[in-house]
Amino acid sequence: MGLKGQAYVVGAYEHPTRHAVDRSLGQLHADVAMGALQDAGLTVDDVDGYFCAGDVPGWESPGVGPLSVVEYLGLRLRHFDTSETWGSSYINHVEHAVQAIQAGKCRVALITQAGRPRAEKFSPVESHLKQTQSTAESPFELPYGPVVTNMYGMCAARHMYEYGTTAEQLAWIKVAASHHAQHNPNAMLPKVVTVEEVIASPIVSTPLHRLDCCVISDGGGALVIAHPDVARQLKRPLIRPIGSGFTVKHLNGGYFNILESGAVQTGKEAFAEAGVTPQDIQYASLYDSFTITVLIQLENLGFCEPGQGGRFVADGGLISGVGRLPFNTDGGGLCNNHPGNRGGMTKLIEAMRQLRGEAHPAVQVDNCTLALVHGTGGQLGARHGSATLILEREG
Amino acid sequence: MEHRIPTSPQPCPETQTFWQAANEDKLMIQRCLDTGKAFFYPREHSPFSGRNHCEWFEASGKGVIYSYSVMTRATPAYCIAYVELEEGPIILTNIMTDDFNQIKIGQSVKVVFVASDNGQKVPVFTPEFH
Numbered sequence: 291m292g293l294k295g296q297a298y299v300v301g302a303y304e305h306p307t308r309h310a311v312d313r314s315l316g317q318l319h320a321d322v323a324m325g326a327l328q329d330a331g332l333t334v335d336d337v338d339g340y341f342c343a344g345d346v347p348g349w350e351s352p353g354v355g356p357l358s359v360v361e362y363l364g365l366r367l368r369h370f371d372t373s374e375t376w377g378s379s380y381i382n383h384v385e386h387a388v389q390a391i392q393a394g395k396c397r398v399a400l401i402t403q404a405g406r407p408r409a410e411k412f413s414p415v416e417s418h419l420k421q422t423q424s425t426a427e428s429p430f431e432l433p434y435g436p437v438v439t440n441m442y443g444m445c446a447a448r449h450m451y452e453y454g455t456t457a458e459q460l461a462w463i464k465v466a467a468s469h470h471a472q473h474n475p476n477a478m479l480p481k482v483v484t485v486e487e488v489i490a491s492p493i494v495s496t497p498l499h500r501l502d503c504c505v506i507s508d509g510g511g512a513l514v515i516a517h518p519d520v521a522r523q524l525k526r527p528l529i530r531p532i533g534s535g536f537t538v539k540h541l542n543g544g545y546f547n548i549l550e551s552g553a554v555q556t557g558k559e560a561f562a563e564a565g566v567t568p569q570d571i572q573y574a575s576l577y578d579s580f581t582i583t584v585l586i587q588l589e590n591l592g593f594c595e596p597g598q599g600g601r602f603v604a605d606g607g608l609i610s611g612v613g614r615l616p617f618n619t620d621g622g623g624l625c626n627n628h629p630g631n632r633g634g635m636t637k638l639i640e641a642m643r644q645l646r647g648e649a650h651p652a653v654q655v656d657n658c659t660l661a662l663v664h665g666t667g668g669q670l671g672a673r674h675g676s677a678t679l680i681l682e683r684e685g
Numbered sequence: 686m687e688h689r690i691p692t693s694p695q696p697c698p699e700t701q702t703f704w705q706a707a708n709e710d711k712l713m714i715q716r717c718l719d720t721g722k723a724f725f726y727p728r729e730h731s732p733f734s735g736r737n738h739c740e741w742f743e744a745s746g747k748g749v750i751y752s753y754s755v756m757t758r759a760t761p762a763y764c765i766a767y768v769e770l771e772e773g774p775i776i777l778t779n780i781m782t783d784d785f786n787q788i789k790i791g792q793s794v795k796v797v798f799v800a801s802d803n804g805q806k807v808p809v810f811t812p813e814f815h
Contacts, residue, residue, distance in 0.1 A: 429694030443754030543724035544774025
């Protein structure tokens with residue numbers, strides 16, 4: 291049985307903070323949980339299913355997984371799920387929640403995500419060096435200093451080599467995000483930038499500039515998914531998942547193309563299940579850890595042919611009201627928020643705003659009824675979780 | 686020019702053959718005997734057939750740069766790369782050179798072995814000039 295009509299996304303909330311020096315990680319999870327429930331018109335007592343990933347307090351080995359946060363939030367559950375694929379996890383959670391509701395395992399499912407890397411003075415390089423040595427690939431990779439910036443740098447370098455993509459074309463992705471962020475009072479980088487400013491920012495790892503990277507921010511978000519009987523009693527627009535695809539893309543014994551992410555497969559599956567095509571999508575939330583992440587996903591999901599991403603995004607191609615495909619109209623991870631270094635939840639939330647007609651009027655897509663959310667968790671240039679979800683407003 | 690010293694790997698018994706060979710300046714990789722394809726990184730079971738039916742052999746140490754990125758802001762700066770070995774698999778490594786500006790995708794490279802922090806040697810690659 292497909293996803294369509296089995297459950298609805300009834301609540302969504304994004305934490306306004308971008309620097310949570312005065313809030314604990316547990317508080318952030320509670321803030322977003324209560325925010326999303328209030329948005330739906332429900333309370334904690336209604337929740338009987340809970341979904342989270344590795345960003346909850348105390349998760350880390352030999353930690354407590356979801357146990358601590360469930361107690362802290364005071365949840366009384368019949369069902370839970372802790373699928374963990376970094377930033378893409380929450381997109382999987384939506385589908386898992388719909389399946390659980392369909393199977394009668396719960397009626398109201400809560401998904402939370404939060405993080406405070408900025409308050410904790412997170413360093414991407416140190417974080418990587420602390421990475422577990424227990425994985426089979428670690429001895430063959432960690433000696434060489436792979437970090438998130440140089441791994442995505444290799445994706446960009448290969449795209450430029452194969453297709454002649456330019457730094458200016460990549461910069462247009464940041465420019466579009468900044469055009470959207472100027473209307474978001476909570477955005478970390480609300481200033482409109484130009485292609486020239488992106489190119490003039492320092493190189494972090496060739497060929498990527500500082501402004502090709504997303505922000506490091508604190509905050510989080512939550513969603514509430516409900517059984518159709520519950521959803522119809524609430525006073526919110528009916529938004530339903532209608533197609534999804536999930537996979538783990540890996541290096542396949544050394545035979546891979548770093549320009550083909552898991553999105554090639556998960557996009558195809560999600561579109562087939564939903565019965566729509568990329569041309570039907572009115573708004574797209576695309577994972578934007580770096581500008582190159584967006585470019586590769588656009589091609590892999592079928593919004594343009596392989597190698598045409600540079601032309602697709604140039605000259606404002608992604609700016610709402612101007613371009614071919616409005617993307618990340620909250621400013622995305624590139625300009626607004628990338629809480630806890632995980633961008634999947636904020637992508638879902640902005641898609642909800644668009645489908646409800648609650649995005650900022652300057653970026654709202656007219657009568658938006660069909661949106662796509664895509665996340666990459668892990669690293670595009672290596673192994674990663676890939677998650678695609680298509681959402682539709684009913685009626 | 687100062688080069689980055691690789692972080693020491695923490696090898697496990699499964700891949701001792703690789704690490705012992707590296708200390709003798711040999712690049713040992715595996716081949717799946719069911720498919721005939723060489724693969725990387727080493728492991729007991731073939732990633733193609735799932736069977737414990739693999740053999741070790743010494744790779745030529747030659748390859749071409751598949752992609753690379755120079756961490757210009759690191760001290761010392763270093764170049765991470767994927768190198769496509771002559772035998773087929775693409776592996777993660779560093780390009781060791783005194784001139785990062787000369788590095789190009791598609792360029793021929795050959796393996797050299799350098800000591801990591803604790804002395805265990807690891808394979809890196811250096812441009813081949815003809």
